[in-house]
Amino acid sequence: MTQRRPSLPLVAAWLGLLGLLALTVTMAYVPLGAANAVVALSIGITKAALVAAIFMELRHRDALALLFAGAGLFWLGILLWLGLMDFLTRT
Amino acid sequence: MPDSPAVAPQFASVSHRDETAELGMWVFIATEVLLFGGLLLSYFVYRHAYPQGFATGGRHTEIVIGTANTAILLTSSFLVAWAVEIFAAETRRLTAGLLAAAICLGLAFIVLKGIEYHGEYEEHLVPGIDFRFTGDLANGVQLFFIFYFIATAIHALHMIIGIGLLAVLALLCRGAPSTRHRAALHSAALYWHFVDIVWIFLFALIYLPGRSTS
Structure with missing residues (x-):
């Protein structure tokens, strides 16, 4: 049978990315001093890694x-x- | 799936040809990483020199539009990854539909970016054209907005190229999809996801600084 629906990892990655986006915007408003930039970049790196591993299929390469x-x-x-x-x- | 014409003489097989195309795409992406890398370096140097100015500049950007655009791009990447995953002769209409939806999201991103640029023009925040920010932080804020306009404009240019690529592939996939088209779609998808990753970092560097201080 031909696959039409997106696979579970794809959907999970998409929802996870949107969740991380909500998290990073929320955390930006919490006063942490210099740690704000560290949190923002760490979440950014996590999101990029998700896109690279799952959307760009690097986990299968x-x-x-x-x-x-x-x-x-x-x-x-x-x-x-x-x-x-x-x-x-x-x- | 039909595969015509046969693979070029330098390739042993279809998979050899497709793997070579993918590696070539990654080499191209490496050059793009360094293009944006130069911008990132200048950003970090000037943010280090003008921390207050960059925080103030960040607070003057439109967080609602920035966040919406991030969600739009992430979703469009998801749709493109979905299209790559299900690519087959039997699913060509759905594949083309998913690519069309991703294109629409890409266009929505560009429209929102235009609205945002217009807002910044109205607020006199465009260096070189109309910049009227005064006070101690004016230099830092101006450097922030120079980075903002150059980085987001180069990113938007990549978006427009990506939209064009996806449009061509949506049309090709609607016809008679071959393994050549699958390889081409895969390369275009890598490019689209890369543009998405660039935006993830631009979002963190442009929209998020200075939000927790007044």
Whole structure:
């Protein structure tokens, strides 16, 4: 039989993403000082990981595809790390 | 599912061709990550230098439109992932319908963004055209809005390209879908999800700062 309905992981990811969106907006209004930015970015990274793993199907991919997908993150890490080091450590 | 014409000589099989297309798409996405990465770097540098200005700037954005647009994009990504999952000759009408719904959500995103831009123009918050924010924080707020307009405009451009891609694929899928079309839809879906991920971070960096302070 041909599949017409979305699979359970797909629906769960979609509802989870909307839940995380509600959570991040709510948390933005709770005064946490500098931790507000940490919470916002942590939830953002979680949402991005859900999209990458389930919508982009990376959870079903082999090591080679993960390597190609991770390459962008690797270079982004170098860009942000070396780029920000001077600004964050300068007194 | 018909597969014509046969695969190009450099590929051993259909799956070899499709895997190569997917890896190529990830390489392209890596270059896009670095395009937005440069913007992110400038954002963090200036947020570090002007924390109060960026918090004030964030408070001046439209959180309701931003949140609605995030929900719209997440839902459109879900519809596209659904279309990829069920892609088959028997489901071509549903596939095309799901892509059409995702396109409509993408257009709704662009319309809301336009309404938001108009509101910021009315509030004199557009650097270079009409920016009248005064006070100690004016420099930081102006840098925030320069980032806001450049980042969201480049993102909106990606959205418009994505809408065009999805429209072409919706038309192709309505005809006689082949494995070539499945590979093309898969690549376009990766692009659409990537644009969604970019927005997830832009939302966290633009709309959320400064909400808990007055």
